Amino acid sequence: MKLEEKLEEIGHIGGRRGPCLSETCQADAKLRANRKGDGPAKQEANGKSTVPRRSLNTYTWQEVQRHNQEGDQWLVINRKVYDVTKWASRHPGGHRVLSHYAGEDATDAFRAMHLDLDIVKLYLKPLLIGELASGEPSQERNKNPQLVEDFQELRRTLEAMNMFDANLGFFFVHLAQIMVFEALAWLILCHFGSGWTVTIFISFLLTVSQAQSSFLQHDIGHLSMFKTSKWNHLMHKLVMCHLKGLSANWWNYRHFQHHVKPNIYPKDPDIDVGPLFLLGDSQPVKYGKKKIKYINYEKQHLYFYMVGLPFLMPGYFNLQSMQVMYLRKYWVDIVFVSSFYIRHFITFGPFYGIFGTVLLIYLVKFLESPWIAYVTQMSHIPMRMSExxxxxxxxxxxxxxxxIEQSFFNDWFTGHLNFQIEHHLFPTMPRHNYHKVAPLVRSLCAKHGLLYVNKPMLTAFGDIVRALKKSAALWMDTYYE
Structure with missing residues (x-):
């Protein structure tokens, strides 16, 4: 169905909003209690304020864009200008997320990353310093206002369709799947002993459990699945720290940066993998011009198989998570991650001993790594990268x-991250609704001439290597010229 037809079916919904759930970056219960006397703030959050307000300072886009430095950060949300310089260090999503939008319109990014606007707006209220002058457009002049309005209308349509409501049963079924694989591995070990054949089989079961835990923690990290953020935070730490053995805070700060500025140098940490790999078009040329050759980059597509695939999880992610937890003193995460190892020692220690259990843990991470590497990289490395x-x-x-093309296996194997476009446009949308909104997103892209790429999974796997070879060729041409 075309987007225009769908909008006609929904009717005039500009002023309507779908029900909101609590979200990981939201206030605690005490702040909720303080909302009772804040009627005007709530009305303003809904764009329906009828209460007279004090006169605000007005600014041009040129003035706003000058405040884009680390120690001086302004941003615009719904034509309001906010000074977030001092707030950035306390931002639950990390200070870098805000700095990535300093001097820019952050309306759609703000809306995409938060579910309950009424609560988040209370944080914004003391940061308000003015608004755009009446003659200024709502977005920077280089942006297409019709495209922006069409996308915002699409979001309002999806809210009216309740596409942002999470089905808790769906996610508890996935949690049960993980528990079944974990329990089955232990029962088989108890019954048959710790021979090589049994060890290989239980490693396979634990690998599936770990991969599915990765997808489940990704869901919880983005969604507010429960009525209070306290329970959502706890559930995320249980899945990410206790089931995965990785820091939830480390994942949040890294992953939210990736979402707000995907494939943008140097703002997206997921493409900052130098000096091991050179990605995109600009980074290889930059290294080549400076005659930098830490590694023979013309072979990077080959050592991707030997290094990138097997060591993403047990090496890069695991070590970085531990480093960040220690340096930033994430004590709660440290306790939960410790429980991951304690649980394994209690469960498998009697069969393998302490050293053997450690080997089993890292064998499973080693086996899981290619799975996660392919799923996370196939939708980004072959795509456009720029400053x-x-x-x-x-x-x-x-x-x-x-x-990536939809099928029952593809949906399960990728944790529905085969719908990467829809996930990036609407990060707080539960994954069981991606396939429902995909036709509307495709229609909107066609209307504005944006290429909506949908490919077979094996083609996507191969495109990772082809993209690495292309980047290597750019480096060689520049380095040896």
């Missing part, structure tokens, strides 16, 4: 991501 171009939200996400 900051300050594009609108829709274009930023669609140019940097691609989808």
């Amino acid at each position: 900051e171009e300050n594009r609108d939200w829709l274009s930023t996400q669609v140019l940097a991501t691609c989808n």
